[in-house]
Amino acid sequence: MPPSLAATPLPITPSHRPDPTSSSSSSSVQLLRSLARSRRAHLAHRALLLFRSLHSSPSPPPPHFSLPAALSAASFLAALPEGRQLHALTVKLNLSPAHTVVANSLLHLYASCGLPDAALALFRHIPAKSLVSWNTAIDALVSNGDHVGALELFREMQRDAAGLAPDAYTVQSVIGACAGAGALSLGVYAHALLLRELGGHGHGHGQAVSRDVLINNSLVDLYGKCGAAELARQVFDRMPDRDITSWNVMILTLANHGRVRESLDLFDRMTRLENVVPNAITFVAVLSACNHGGMVEEGRRYFEIMVSEYGIRPRIEHYGCMVDILARAGFIQEALDVVSGMNCRPDAIIWRSLLDACCKQNAGSELSEAMAKMALDVPDDAVSGVYVLLSRVYASAQRWNDVGMVRRLMSEEGLKKEPGFSSIEMDGLVHQFVAGDTSHPLSEEIYMKLDEIEERLASSGYKPDLSEARMVAGMDHTKGAALRLHSERLAISFGLLKARAGAPIRILKNLRVCKDCHTISKLVSELYGVEIIVRDRIRFHHFKDGVCSCKDYW
Ligand code: ZN
Ligand code: ZN
Numbered sequence: 001m002p003p004s005l006a007a008t009p010l011p012i013t014p015s016h017r018p019d020p021t022s023s024s025s026s027s028s029v030q031l032l033r034s035l036a037r038s039r040r041a042h043l044a045h046r047a048l049l050l051f052r053s054l055h056s057s058p059s060p061p062p063p064h065f066s067l068p069a070a071l072s073a074a075s076f077l078a079a080l081p082e083g084r085q086l087h088a089l090t091v092k093l094n095l096s097p098a099h100t101v102v103a104n105s106l107l108h109l110y111a112s113c114g115l116p117d118a119a120l121a122l123f124r125h126i127p128a129k130s131l132v133s134w135n136t137a138i139d140a141l142v143s144n145g146d147h148v149g150a151l152e153l154f155r156e157m158q159r160d161a162a163g164l165a166p167d168a169y170t171v172q173s174v175i176g177a178c179a180g181a182g183a184l185s186l187g188v189y190a191h192a193l194l195l196r197e198l199g200g201h202g203h204g205h206g207q208a209v210s211r212d213v214l215i216n217n218s219l220v221d222l223y224g225k226c227g228a229a230e231l232a233r234q235v236f237d238r239m240p241d242r243d244i245t246s247w248n249v250m251i252l253t254l255a256n257h258g259r260v261r262e263s264l265d266l267f268d269r270m271t272r273l274e275n276v277v278p279n280a281i282t283f284v285a286v287l288s289a290c291n292h293g294g295m296v297e298e299g300r301r302y303f304e305i306m307v308s309e310y311g312i313r314p315r316i317e318h319y320g321c322m323v324d325i326l327a328r329a330g331f332i333q334e335a336l337d338v339v340s341g342m343n344c345r346p347d348a349i350i351w352r353s354l355l356d357a358c359c360k361q362n363a364g365s366e367l368s369e370a371m372a373k374m375a376l377d378v379p380d381d382a383v384s385g386v387y388v389l390l391s392r393v394y395a396s397a398q399r400w401n402d403v404g405m406v407r408r409l410m411s412e413e414g415l416k417k418e419p420g421f422s423s424i425e426m427d428g429l430v431h432q433f434v435a436g437d438t439s440h441p442l443s444e445e446i447y448m449k450l451d452e453i454e455e456r457l458a459s460s461g462y463k464p465d466l467s468e469a470r471m472v473a474g475m476d477h478t479k480g481a482a483l484r485l486h487s488e489r490l491a492i493s494f495g496l497l498k499a500r501a502g503a504p505i506r507i508l509k510n511l512r513v514c515k516d517c518h519t520i521s522k523l524v525s526e527l528y529g530v531e532i533i534v535r536d537r538i539r540f541h542h543f544k545d546g547v548c549s550c551k552d553y554w
Contacts, residue, residue, distance in 0.1 A: 028054055029061045029069070036069040039076060047073035048082055063093050064102055071105035075112040083109045097125040104132045111140030116149075131164050139173045147180030148423070148430045155428075166193060172215070175222050182508035182535055183425040184226035191219060217245050224253030227506045227533035227540060244279055252285035257540045258549040260293030280312050287321035291328075292539055294553045299325040316344055323350050327357035328553075332367070348386070351375035355389050359396070368393040384410065420511045422487040426498050433494070436485040442494065449493040454484065456527050457520065465516045488517050492524060492532060504531035512536050513554075522546050 032054070035047035051070035054060050067090060074083040087106055090096035097103040103126045110119035119140040126133050134157045141150035154174050157164065166174070171194045178187035194215065216239045223232035236242075236250045247270045254263035267286050270276045278286075283306045290299035303322050306312045314322075319342050326335035335354060339346050355371035357363070372390040387410045394402040423432040431440065440446060464484075488509050495505030513521075513536045521532050526546030534541045542549035 026061065029065050032066055033069045036073040036076070041077060044073040044076045048077075048079070063089070064095055064099055067095065067102050068105040071102075071109050075105070075109045078112050078114075080113045080115075083113060097122060098127060100126060100128050100130050100133060104130065104136055107133065107136040107140060111136065111143060114144060116140045116144040116146060129161065131167060131170070134161060134164065135167070135169045135173065138170065138177070142173045142176045142180065145180070147177040147183075148432065150174070150177035151181060151183060151186060151430060168194065168215075172218065175218050179218070179222040179225040181423065181425065181430050182226050182506060183428075183430055184223075184228055184506055185425060186428050187222045187226055189428070191222075213239070213241050213243050213246060217243070217249055220246065220249045220253065224249065224256070225535065227257075227504075227535055227542075229253055229257040229259060229540075242276075244276060244282070247276060248279075248281045248285055251282065252288060255285055255289035255292055255539075257542070258292055258551075260289045260295065263289040264298065278306075278310060278312075280315055280318070283310075283312060284317045284321065287318060287325070291321050291325045292550070292554075294325075294329055296325055296329045296331065314343065316342075316347055316350075319344075319346070320350050320353070324353040324357075327354050328360075330357075330361055332357060332361070332363055346374070346378070348375050348378040351378065352386060352389065355386065355393075359389055359393050362396065365393050365397045365399065420487050420509065422491040422507050422509045424491045424495055424505065424507050426494075431491075431494060433487045433490040435487050437487065437490055440490075440494070442497070445497060446490055446493045449497050450484070450489060453489075453493060453496070453520075453524060457523055460523065460527060462519070462523055465519065486514065486517050488513065488534065489520065492521065495532070496524075496528060496530065499530070504533050506533045507535070509534060509536045512538055513541060518548065518552070518554075522548055 028050070032047055032050050035043045035050065038044065038047075048070060051066055051073075054066060055063075060066075067086065071083065071086055074086060083106075087096065087109075090099075090102050090106065095102040096106055103122065107119045107123055110116070110122065120137060123129070123133060123137040123140075134153075138150050138153050138157070141147070141153060150173065154166075154170070154177070157166070157170075171190050174190045175187060175194070178184070178190055216235055219235045220232045223229070223235060232250065232253050236246065239246060247266070251263050251266050251270075254260075254266065264286065267278070267282070267289075270282075271278060283302065286302050287299060290296075290302060299322060303314070303318065306318065307314065319338060322338050323335045326332070326338065332354070335357070339350060339354075351371050351374040355368055355375060358368040358371055368390065372386050372393075375386045387406050391403050391406040394400075394406065419434060421432055421434045423430050425431070433440065437443070488507055491507045492505060495507070499505050513534060518541065521534065521541070521543045523546065524530070525532050525543040532541075532543040534543070539550065539554060541554070
């Protein structure tokens with residue numbers, strides 16, 4: 001962020017009649033553009049200063065030449081105050097939203113400043129939207145995490161923007177959105193579009209795609225995040241060239257899918273056979289694999305060689321994995337030793353994973369309370385998770401007064417559990433469910449299906465485990481808190497209603513799957529003979545024939 005610009009407003013005056021023929025003005029615009037394109041903060045800062053001086057000069061360059069460069073410098077710096085002044089200037093000069101190139105630069109500015117709504121509002125007013133306008137607006141949503149919104153805008157583009165065919169940039173954003181939303185069939189469609197797009201522009205059919213490492217990396221990531229580890233592996237295996245990111249993405253994908261041995265084998269191949277030097281991110285992936293597989297000994301070993309063989313200084317993510325590996329496997333004291341030897345301050349995630357392990361292993365309320373206290377001392381948005389865990393500790397110790405105290409604390413601080421949702425893609429549309437949702441057009445059928453599932457489960461001898469649900473229901477007074485209405489059950493019912501026979505049901509859940517939903521998913525996979533693939537906040541669960549790929553260690 002530039003330190004001084006915010007304090008010195010840019011001159012917001014319409015420029016004098018521009019003289020596009022003036023050679024000094026055109027060379028200044030050239031300079032402005034190359035400064036803006038430099039992707040270096042101090043040069044981008046200079047671009048903004050140059051723009052200001054150009055515009056107060058007696059013969060300023062035409063604003064529609066210089067403004068896009070100035071806006072691009074402001075975008076790079078994510079300098080919102082300067083950007084807003086430039087926006088005001090464009091309005092005054094009648095360039096926004098009428099002048100498409102200038103308006104596109106403004107879209108990009110708002111996207112870079114984390115204001116996708118402002119970008120979208122402006123986009124709606126551009127009278128002659130170009131392909132760049134659509135691409136920038138879609139990308140604004142993707143880069144700010146609104147994947148479903150981005151996919152809707154892409155559909156709108158295909159429906160309404162006659163004559164504009166998506167290009168490689170569009171498809172790149174759409175692939176990112178599909179990965180974020182776990183939308184596999186749309187992702188496959190985007191992949192096909194990409195092959196067609198690049199094939200149709202003199203690159204030779206599909207050839208350019210396989211050469212482009214960046215694109216292939218994003219395809220590996222896409223398939224991995226959509227629950228199709230096999231497809232991710234195919235793309236990876238066929239890559240003619242790979243960079244370190246290719247390896248990292250593939251190792252992490254296999255780890256997240258619980259294919260732990262394969263993940264670690266790939267690391268060995270990378271380092272021993274292909275002589276690729278791993279980086280800090282590689283070790284996050286490798287330690288995640290050990291964590292998902294409950295492999296304590298390997299975890300210790302990889303952590304050790306990361307430091308001794310590769311000279312990588314552990315970061316908070318590595319410590320986080322290591323503490324989680326040890327604590328979940330019952331080595332709580334060793335995990336605490338890791339924490340005390342850290343070269344940085346432990347974050348709330350580390351204390352929470354210790355607290356979680358203490359709860360699961362009945363380590364005693366004293367230790368759990370100490371962990372909870374540490375977790376609450378670290379500023380963090382997700383404090384409510386700590387309270388939920390702590391009240392579980394008190395409940396299992398039958399300390400009901402303390403349970404009540406935690407609930408009071410939560411309501412006093414206005415804390416609520418982060419609302420959970422599950423989404424499922426069907427025929428190119430993403431359907432999202434929250435707990436107790438009745439907003440879906442097929443809601444009635446979905447609930448009928450849910451009743452049927454419950455009857456079949458009950459007659460097979462299943463009894464719900466209410467230990468987690470009661471706790472949560474006590475704290476979260478929304479009507480959807482009841483166990484049977486957890487969002488993934490609605491998604492599963494919808495999936496059973498609508499999925500093609502034999503096709504797996506793929507669900508994305510923003511939180512961790514609860515114990516009882518995990519049990520139910522296993523039973524449904526057996527009773528209905530269907531594969532259910534759930535991506536939760538931590539990892540993938542592949543439910544098939546009554547068992548889960550995580551082997552119930554998650
Ligand atoms: Zn649940
Ligand atoms: Zn599982």
